[in-house]
Amino acid sequence: xxYLFAAxxxxxxxxxLWKAFGPEPAAGPPAAVRAPDDDPDFLRELGRRKxxxxxxH
Numbered sequence: 001x002x003y004l005f006a007a008x009x010x011x012x013x014x015x016x017l018w019k020a021f022g023p024e025p026a027a028g029p030p031a032a033v034r035a036p037d038d039d040p041d042f043l044r045e046l047g048r049r050k051x052x053x054x055x056x057h
Contacts, residue, residue, distance in 0.1 A: 036042045
């Protein structure tokens with residue numbers, strides 16, 4: 001019975017040490033790259049930055 005507790009304790013310590021000092025988990029998938037013409041914030045800013053039309057065509 002004492003061997004069973006020792007095995008469970010050793011397994012618990014091993015898991016805790018692995019979590020504390022093991023390799024870093026892999027990052028999730030990279031963020032999707034959006035083209036400027038698909039980005040509503042970019043288009044909104046583009047309208048604000050546009051100089052006023054001087055009427056000289």
